[in-house]
Structure formats: C-alpha cells, structure tokens
Amino acid sequence: MPAPVPDPTSVGLVAPQNVRLFTPDHPLTLARGGRLDHVEVVYETYGRLTPEKDNAVFICHALTGDAHAAGFREGSDKPGWWDNLIGPGKPVDTTKFFVICPNLLGGCQGTTGPGSVNPATGAVYGLDFPILDMADFVTVHRALTAHLGIDRLLAVVGGSLGGMQVLEWALRFPADLANAVIVAASSRLTAENIAFSAVAREAIMRDPGFRGGHYAEAGTSPDMGLSIARMMAHITYLSGEALSAKFGREPQFDGLAPGFGVDFAVESYLHHQAEVFLDRFDALSYLYLSRVMDYFDPFARPGATAAIAEVRPNVLACSFTTDWRFDATHSLRLVARLHGAGVPVTYRSIPSSQGHDSFLMPIPRYHDTIRAFLDRGLAVREGERR
Amino acid sequence: MPAPVPDPTSVGLVAPQNVRLFTPDHPLTLARGGRLDHVEVVYETYGRLTPEKDNAVFICHALTGDAHAAGFREGSDKPGWWDNLIGPGKPVDTTKFFVICPNLLGGCQGTTGPGSVNPATGAVYGLDFPILDMADFVTVHRALTAHLGIDRLLAVVGGSLGGMQVLEWALRFPADLANAVIVAASSRLTAENIAFSAVAREAIMRDPGFRGGHYAEAGTSPDMGLSIARMMAHITYLSGEALSAKFGREPQFDGLAPGFGVDFAVESYLHHQAEVFLDRFDALSYLYLSRVMDYFDPFARPGATAAIAEVRPNVLACSFTTDWRFDATHSLRLVARLHGAGVPVTYRSIPSSQGHDSFLMPIPRYHDTIRAFLDRGLAVREGERR
Numbered sequence: 001m002p003a004p005v006p007d008p009t010s011v012g013l014v015a016p017q018n019v020r021l022f023t024p025d026h027p028l029t030l031a032r033g034g035r036l037d038h039v040e041v042v043y044e045t046y047g048r049l050t051p052e053k054d055n056a057v058f059i060c061h062a063l064t065g066d067a068h069a070a071g072f073r074e075g076s077d078k079p080g081w082w083d084n085l086i087g088p089g090k091p092v093d094t095t096k097f098f099v100i101c102p103n104l105l106g107g108c109q110g111t112t113g114p115g116s117v118n119p120a121t122g123a124v125y126g127l128d129f130p131i132l133d134m135a136d137f138v139t140v141h142r143a144l145t146a147h148l149g150i151d152r153l154l155a156v157v158g159g160s161l162g163g164m165q166v167l168e169w170a171l172r173f174p175a176d177l178a179n180a181v182i183v184a185a186s187s188r189l190t191a192e193n194i195a196f197s198a199v200a201r202e203a204i205m206r207d208p209g210f211r212g213g214h215y216a217e218a219g220t221s222p223d224m225g226l227s228i229a230r231m232m233a234h235i236t237y238l239s240g241e242a243l244s245a246k247f248g249r250e251p252q253f254d255g256l257a258p259g260f261g262v263d264f265a266v267e268s269y270l271h272h273q274a275e276v277f278l279d280r281f282d283a284l285s286y287l288y289l290s291r292v293m294d295y296f297d298p299f300a301r302p303g304a305t306a307a308i309a310e311v312r313p314n315v316l317a318c319s320f321t322t323d324w325r326f327d328a329t330h331s332l333r334l335v336a337r338l339h340g341a342g343v344p345v346t347y348r349s350i351p352s353s354q355g356h357d358s359f360l361m362p363i364p365r366y367h368d369t370i371r372a373f374l375d376r377g378l379a380v381r382e383g384e385r386r
Numbered sequence: 387m388p389a390p391v392p393d394p395t396s397v398g399l400v401a402p403q404n405v406r407l408f409t410p411d412h413p414l415t416l417a418r419g420g421r422l423d424h425v426e427v428v429y430e431t432y433g434r435l436t437p438e439k440d441n442a443v444f445i446c447h448a449l450t451g452d453a454h455a456a457g458f459r460e461g462s463d464k465p466g467w468w469d470n471l472i473g474p475g476k477p478v479d480t481t482k483f484f485v486i487c488p489n490l491l492g493g494c495q496g497t498t499g500p501g502s503v504n505p506a507t508g509a510v511y512g513l514d515f516p517i518l519d520m521a522d523f524v525t526v527h528r529a530l531t532a533h534l535g536i537d538r539l540l541a542v543v544g545g546s547l548g549g550m551q552v553l554e555w556a557l558r559f560p561a562d563l564a565n566a567v568i569v570a571a572s573s574r575l576t577a578e579n580i581a582f583s584a585v586a587r588e589a590i591m592r593d594p595g596f597r598g599g600h601y602a603e604a605g606t607s608p609d610m611g612l613s614i615a616r617m618m619a620h621i622t623y624l625s626g627e628a629l630s631a632k633f634g635r636e637p638q639f640d641g642l643a644p645g646f647g648v649d650f651a652v653e654s655y656l657h658h659q660a661e662v663f664l665d666r667f668d669a670l671s672y673l674y675l676s677r678v679m680d681y682f683d684p685f686a687r688p689g690a691t692a693a694i695a696e697v698r699p700n701v702l703a704c705s706f707t708t709d710w711r712f713d714a715t716h717s718l719r720l721v722a723r724l725h726g727a728g729v730p731v732t733y734r735s736i737p738s739s740q741g742h743d744s745f746l747m748p749i750p751r752y753h754d755t756i757r758a759f760l761d762r763g764l765a766v767r768e769g770e771r772r
Contacts, residue, residue, distance in 0.1 A: 032644055131644045191629035191652040192621060198653045199617045201646065206610045208594060224592040231585045232618055235578060243577035249683065258418055258517045258681050260587065260673055266577040267584045287646055295644050297635065324710075 009087050010079070011046040011071035011094050016110060018042050021143040028105075028139065034130035038119050041144055042067050042110025043102035046086060047094035049150070054381055056150045057092055057374070058141065058177075059101035060158030060165035062359075063289050064281055066109035069101040070094075084362040091371035092157065096378060100148065105140045106132050106289050108282035115216065115282045125284075126213035132288055134168040134296045141169065142176065152176060154377055157370070159183035159359030160326065161289065163317075164296055167334060171298050174311035179377040181370060183318045184359040186330035187337065188297045193325065196236055197290045200229035204283045213284060226283045227274035234273045239322035239355030299334075305341035314380075315345045316373040318366060320358035346373065395473050396465070397432040397457035397480050402496060404428050407529040414491075414525065420516035424505050427530055428496025429453050429488035432472060433480035435536070440767055442536045443478055443760070444527065444563075445487035446544030446551040448745075449675050450667055452495035455487040456480075470748040477757035478543065482764060486534065491526045492518050492675050494668035501602065501668045511670075512599035518674055520554040520682045527555065528562065538562060540763055543756070545569035545745030546712070547675065549703075550682055553720060557684050560697035565763040567756060568703045570745040572716035573723065574683045579711065582622055583676045586615035590669045599670060612669045613660035620659045625708035625741030685720075691727035700766075701731045702759040704752060706744035732759065 006012065022028040022039035029035045044067045049056060059069050059082065070086035072079055086092040086099055103111035106129070114129035121128075145153060156177045158166045163185025170180040186193070204210060207225030211218045235243075247266040251257075262268045298304055315338055319331035328349055335347045350366045352358040358366070392398065408414040408425035415421045430453045435442060445455050445468065456472035458465060472478040472485055489497035492515070500515035507514075531539060542563045544552045549571025556566040572579070590596060593611030597604040621629075633652040637643075648654045684690055701724055705717035714735055721733045736752045738744040744752070 127646070133644075188635065190626055191633040191635065191650070192624075192626040194635070194650050195621045195629060195652050195656060196618075198650070198656060199614060199621070202617065202656075203589065203614045205646065206614070228585060228589045228592070228614060231588065232582075235581045235585070238578075240576055240578040243581060247577040249574065249577065249580070256681065258519075258677070260513070260591065260677065264577070264580050264584070264680065266581050270581060270584060270588075291644070291646065294650065295642065 009089055010083070011087050014044050014046065014068070014071035014073060014080070016042050016044055016067055016073070018110065019144065019147055021140060021147060028136070030130050031133035031135040031139075032131050036112065036130065039105065039112045039140065040110070041102050041105075041112070041140060043100060043144060044068060044070070044080075045101075046070050046099040047097050049098040049148070052385070053150050054152065054154060054385075055097050055378075056145070056148070056153050057097040057099045058145065058153050058156045059086070059092075059099060060137070060141070060156065060162035061101065061104060062158070062160040062162045063293070064277070064286075065162065066107065067101050067103040067111075068109070070099070081360065085367065085370065091367045092374065093371075097154065097374070100144070102141065102144055104289065105137055106285055106292070108285040113282070114213070114284035114288050124214070124216040126216070127284070129284070129288065132292050134164060134292055134298070135172065137165050137292070138169045138172060141165070142173065145176070152178060154381060155179040155181060155374055157181040157183075158185070160185060160356065161293055164293065168296070168298055170313055170315065171304060171308050174308040174313050177313050178381065179314045179316070179373065181316045181373065182331070182334065184320060184323055184326050184331075184356055185317075185334070186326045187299055187334040188330075189294055194294050196232065197294055200233055201287050201290065203228040203232075204287060210283065215283070222283045223278055226278060226281070226286065229286060230274050230277040231270045234270065236325045237356045239324065239353060241322055241353045242355055245353065299337050305337065305343075308338065308343055309341040312343050314373075314377065315343055316348070316369065317345060318348045318350055318359075318369060320350050320352040320354070320356070322353055323356040323358060325356040395475055396469070397473050400430050400432065400454070400457035400459060400466070402428045402430055402453055402459070404496065405530065405533055407526060407533060414522070416516050417519035417521040417525075418517050422498065422516065425491065425498045425526065426496070427488050427491075427498070427526060429486060429530060430455060430466075431487075432456050432485040433483050435484040435534070438771070439536050440538070440540060440771070441483050441764075442531070442534070442539050443483040443485045444531065444539050444542045445472070445478075445485060446523070446527070446542065446548035447487065447490060448544070448546035448548045449679070450663070450672075451548065452493065453487050453489040453497075454495070456485070467746065471753065471756065477753045478760065479757075483540065483760070486530070488527065488530050490675065491523055492671055492678070494671040495666075499668070500599070500670035500674050510600070510602040512602070513670070515670070515674065518678050520550060520678055520684070521558065523551050523678070524555045524558060527551070528559065531562070538564060540767060541565040541567060541760055543567040543569075544571070546571060546742065547679055550679065554682070554684055556699055556701065557690060557694050560694040560699050563699050564767065565700045565759065566702070567759065568701065568717075568720065570705055570709055570712050570717075570742055571703075571720070572682075572712045573685055573720040574716075575680055580680050582618065583680055586619055587673050587676060589614040589618075590673060596669065601669070608669045609664055612664060612667070612672065615672060616660050616663040617656045620656065622711045623742045625710065625739060627708055627739045628741055631739065685723050691723065691729075694724065694729055695727040698729050700759070700763065701729055702734070702755065703731060704734045704736055704745075704755060706736050706738040706740070706742070708739055709742040709744060711742040
C-alpha cells in the first residue's frame with residue numbers, strides 16, 4: 001500500500017503548546033479591576049521564526065474559536081478553523097511567516113478562563129471570574145509575544161471578535177505591529193448586535209442547569225441554553241441568501257410531514273450546529289467573551305488615536321457584502337477613524353453571499369487581498385533590513 | 387369636576403363576544419386531517435352593520451394578536467392592538483364600516499386552542515391539539531362571517547400572519563370578499579424565517595417546564611423558553627435602525643457597569659417585552675400558530691389561482707422598507723403571482739424605519755393608502771347598490 005501523499009498546502013501535524021504567562025509574582029492586572037494570579041495560555045505555531053524574529057504573524061480568534069487555526073492535531077481529521085488561509089503557499093504563507101495563534105483569555109480550549117479552577121479556592125471560577133475587557137486580551141497576547149522573544153510582529157490578523165482585538169492592539173500599542181488586518185469587525189456594537197448577544201446570554205443564564213455559573217460543581221450543564229444561543233447566533237452569522245441557497249424550503253426527509261419535530265432541512269442543520277457546538281464550547285466562556293464585545297468602544301476613549309497617529313502601522317480592513325451582523329458601516333466607521341488619524345488604511349468590501357461567516361471562507365478576492373497585503377508587508381520589511 | 391371628554395376617534399368601550407361555531411353535530415374538519423368537535427370563537431365588533439350587510443371589514447390578527455383590535459375593554463386603559471387604524475374617522479372608519487376581529491383558532495385569548503380543555507378527555511389538549519393550517523383559520527373565519535349573517539365582506543385586512551390569512555382566504559374563496567389588504571406578509575417563508583421560528587420553538591419545547599406540552603396539568607410553565615422566544619423574535623420585528631435610534635448604546639442606569647445583568651437600555655427593553663408577553667400569551671399557541679406560517683406555501687398548490695382569477699377581488703399589498711423579516715421580495719412575489727392571474731393588485735412600498743412592526747404603526751403614508759383603498763371599495767359598493 002502506498003504511503004498517503006502529504007498535502008503540500010497543509011501545515012501538517014500540529015501540537016498545542018502551553019505556557020504560564022502570569023504568576024502570583026507577576027499577576028495579570030485587568031483593565032476593569034481585579035487581577036489573575038495564574039494565567040496559562042495554549043497556543044499553536046506554524047512555520048519558522050527567522051533569526052531576526054521579524055516574520056511573525058499573530059492570529060486573533062473569534063468568539064468561538066480556539067488556538068487550533070491550521071493543520072491537524074494528532075488523531076483528528078478536522079483541520080484548524082482557518083486552515084484555508086494559513087499554510088504553505090496560502091495567503092498567510094507558512095513558508096514565509098511564523099504564525100502564532102493562542103486561545104483567548106476567558107476561553108475554554110486550554111487558556112485560563114471562567115471554567116478554570118481558581119487556585120485560591122480550588123473550585124471552578126464560574127461567575128467569580130473577573131469581567132474581561134478587550135485590553136486584557138491584548139495584554140495576554142503581548143505577554144505571549146514577549147515570551148516568544150518577538151519585539152515586533154510583522155502582522156496581527158483577526159476576524160470578527162478577532163478583528164476587534166487587532167484594532168485594540170493597534171490603537172494601544174501600535175509599535176508592536178507593522179501591519180494589522182481587521183476583517184468583518186466592529187469598533188462599536190449596535191443596539192441590535194447587543195440585543196442578539198443579550199438574548200443568547202439570557203438563554204444560558206436562565207437554563208436551570210446553569211446554577212448561577214456553578215454548574216461544574218453541581219454536575220449539571222446549561223446545554224439547552226447554550227444550544228439555543230448557538231442556533232440563534234448561527235442564523236446571524238449567515239445570510240438569508242446563503243440559507244435560501246443551501247436549504248430553501250427543502251424537507252429533511254422524504255417530504256414535509258407537519259409537526260413540531262425537525263422537518264425542514266434548515267431545522268436539522270441548526271440542531272446539528274448546536275450539537276457539535278456543545279462538544280467544543282463552554283457556556284461561561286460564551287458569556288465572558290461575548291460581553292467583551294458589547295462594551296468595546298475604543299474610539300470613545302479620550303486620545304484613542306494618539307498613539308497610532310504617531311506610529312502609523314499599515315491597516316487592512318475588509319467587510320463582506322452580505323454580512324448583516326457587522327455590515328460595512330462597522331468597518332467603514334473604524335476605517336474613517338483610523339484614516340482621520342493619518343493611519344494608512346486599505347478598505348475592501350468583498351462580494352460574498354455567505355454573510356458574517358465569510359471571513360472563514362476561501363473567497364478568492366478576499367484571500368488575494370490578504371495575500372497582497374501581507375506580501376507588501378514582507379517587502380517593506382525586506383527594505384527595512386537593507 | 388367636569389366629565390372626561392370622550393375621544394371622538396376611539397370606538398370607546400368594547401366587550402368581547404363569544405360564539406360556539408362548531409359542535410359534534412357540525413365539527414370542524416381540519417385541512418391536515420383530524421377534526422375538532424367544539425370550537426368557540428371570541429371576537430369583537432366595532433361600528434354598525436348596514437341593513438344590506440354590505441359594509442363589513444374583517445380583521446385578521448398576527449401571530450401574537452387577539453380579538454381586541456380597537457377601543458378599550460372595561461377596566462383597562464390599554465387600547466386594542468390596531469386602535470390607531472380602526473375607529474371613527476380612522477382609515478378603517480367605524481362610522482362607515484362594521485368591523486369584525488376574532489381571536490384565531492389555536493390562539494389563547496378565548497378562541498379554542500391547544501390550551502383549551504379537550505371535552506373528550508377533560509384535560510388540556512397540549513400537543514394533542516391537531517396541527518393547523520392556514521386553511522383552517524379561513525374555515526373558522528368564514529363560519530363566523532356566516533354566523534353574523536354576512537354573505538360577502540367589503541374587505542378582509544391583515545398584517546404579517548394576518549396578511550397570510552387574507553391571502554389564503556382570497557385564493558380559496560375569492561367571492562367572499564370584494565377587497566383584500568395584505569400588509570407585511572409572505573406567501574412563502576424563507577429558510578431564514580423558518581430558522582428563527584424554529585429556534586423560538588426549540589427554546590419553548592426544551593424548557594423543562596414545558597413537560598411535553600402538559601404544563602397546565604403539571605402546574606409548571608415554560609416561561610423561560612417563551613421569554614427567550616419573544617426576545618429573539620422581537621429583535622426581528624424591529625429594524626437595526628429603529629433599535630439604534632431608540633436605544634443606541636445608552637446605559638439603562640447612570641452609566642455602564644460591566645457585568646452580566648441588565649446594563650444597556652436595549653437589554654432592559656427586551657426584558658420588559660418578555661415580561662409583558664408572558665402575561666398575555668401561551669407557549670402552545672406560539673408553537674401552533676408559528677408553525678402554520680412555516681408550512682404556508684399557497685402558490686405551490688396546483689391551480690392555486692384558478693378561483694381568484696375568475697372573481698378578481700381588488701388586492702392591496704404593502705411592505706415596509708426596513709422590514710427584514712418579510713422584506714419587499716415577499717410582498718412582490720405574491721403581487722406577481724396575483725397579477726399573473728389577472729387580479730387587480732395595488733402594491734405600495736412604504737418608507738418606514740420601524741421594521742416589520744411598521745404594520746402596527748400610524749405611518750401617514752401607510753394609513754392614507756389603506757384609507758384610500760377602502761374608500762374606493764365603498765365607492766364601488768355604492769355603484770353596485772345602484
């Protein structure tokens with residue numbers, strides 16, 4: 001039997017790494033008060049860091065993402081969530097870049113979060129975990145970057161909540177990054193955005209299994225609430241057009257059989273989405289991370305653009321034509337603010353039928369845009385080296 | 387103390403009426419099979435029927451509406467849900483028209499529904515209530531019309547699910563009505579429409595208090611699920627624009643205080659919407675009535691327009707520019723189908739910032755359109771009388 005042909009566009013087998021970035025001697029002081037004495041971060045890396053340590057691309061994940069952005073973990077045939085973007089020859093080309101992707105603070109895939117054990121009490125934090133802020137994500141990302149010995153990132157890249165982290169980072173510490181890619185993101189959620197997230201959280205918190213956040217000790221879990229939250233949110237991640245194209249009014253089985261069970265194909269799809277989500281995500285992380293998005297409003301800070309106006313990293317912002325969760329007005333607002341501060345910003349509205357989730361899709365014009373932007377960043381670095 | 391000045395634009399004090407329309411000797415045979423041996427209908431009327439019985443306007447309510455469309459019931463200062471449209475001098479002018487508005491079959495405000503007691507068992511129907519179809523609503527409406535001694539309605543008027551009833555009625559029994567007003571409705575839900583309704587129903591049915599639909603006997607109630615369903619649906623009834631204008635990112639209290647409680651004003655609003663909804667609506671009715679909408683697809687029936695093409699009642703269809711639940715394409719589809727059958731159809735796209743709920747709002751251009759259409763209907767009737 002011939003050996004399987006390795007996929008030359010995949011980063012191949014990857015393994016998560018783990019690092020303790022904050023300790024009682026060096027605690028994480030949080031933006032909204034409080035501190036964490038123990039913070040571990042799980043991350044993956046792809047490609048090789050140059051001896052000059054000047055080819056690092058930092059990936060910030062979205063609300064329900066994790067550190068596994070590309071390649072395959074041992075024993076799994078599920079590629080990383082941004083595998084179509086990251087790999088040899090791909091837009092984030094791992095033959096050129098050293099790519100870092102951590103699980104977020106407050107997440108549930110290895111990095112310290114509300115589902116972690118509080119070393120001070122020996123019990124799961126639950127709602128005792130401190131309220132997070134976009135700035136805290138950046139603080140932890142910077143600590144990881146420092147741990148890897150990198151002074152300046154060639155780029156920071158993220159979509160949705162990931163893009164919001166990129167924006168926060170670029171505004172607060174623009175000297176850390178030469179280039180920033182902000183995809184399908186927002187600098188300020190609308191009332192409708194907040195409303196959808198609020199209902200998702202209500203579904204979780206009103207689930208009797210939530211137990212005031214102490215479901216781990218109770219041995220229960222708010223599966224119902226998290227399922228409802230996911231199904232609802234999932235609709236908002238897609239477009240009406242995409243749902244119509246994929247499912248229309250098609251029956252799931254031989255024909256429609258009116259009743260209250262799953263009958264339309266789109267219903268079966270939502271059930272499936274909820275089920276796979278329960279296996280990989282935690283209700284407390286959903287609360288904490290989604291709430292950070294609600295409060296994010298960086299341009300409301302006095303002097304918000306003072307630092308970035310000095311350093312002026314290159315920024316690429318993209319939105320997608322059918323994204324109604326964060327439509328083009330969200331991207332255009334942050335573009336206008338950055339532009340007003342003299343930052344060189346490229347904005348692209350990418351035609352796509354896939355709604356907000358477009359940022360995860362291999363859309364040629366989108367991928368070409370990111371590739372060109374990062375390659376230009378590489379070329380500029382070459383110039384700097386000389 | 388002077389007596390309060392009566393409001394000359396209100397129909398004033400109204401009282402619900404009750405009639406048993408179907409009995410074991412004259413059961414209601416349902417479109418999808420099964421029958422109901424006992425059907426009571428609660429309705430209200432406003433204005434006076436002419437001796438010729440030719441000035442009746444029938445109002446069909448939406449998913450969460452009821453028979454109380456106008457005026458005030460004894461002891462309440464809450465006007466009917468369409469009080470801005472119906473009354474002396476209003477578009478549905480009760481000095482000219484005799485207006486009838488029943489609670490829907492399957493509803494929970496007096497008309498027989500899944501929360502009623504099944505006379506055969508002495509227990510609440512729950513999920514033993516038969517699956518309903520749009521045609522069943524029309525059957526019951528026609529029985530009520532006959533009970534009132536009316537052969538032909540001057541008009542049938544409805545918004546959203548109400549408009550879908552109007553369409554069904556006009557297609558199946560076009561000779562019953564001279565004019566039809568179909569507002570913010572659809573002849574076929576999209577996958578996205580079905581998806582939102584499916585999630586709402588899941589929230590209800592997964593609530594432990596639902597007890598497989600037997601919550602009445604169990605003494606529980608799926609308040610959590612119904613609240614989540616309502617909050618989510620309510621977002622879809624409004625527009626992002628309306629939510630931004632009304633709430634923006636305003637705090638509910640003195641300032642934002644990050645946490646998981648109600649903090650943004652829009653969150654407080656959603657909570658309030660859920661609370662008042664629990665007081666007036668029933669989870670089983672929500673399931674039954676919303677599911678009728680999912681399956682409604684009248685133009686898919688062979689010969690769907692054969693009857694209406696013969697009779698050709700006048701049809702007015704309206705949509706609202708910011709309605710994203712049933713956007714203009716929904717109205718335009720049914721308009722095109724009716725137009726193709728030779729039916730005289732007037733279509734108006736009404737500018738409004740209020741989303742789907744616009745059909746409940748006193749928008750001048752909308753009200754003027756309905757007024758003109760009904761007045762023309764009156765004028766035509768005058769011509770017929772001569």
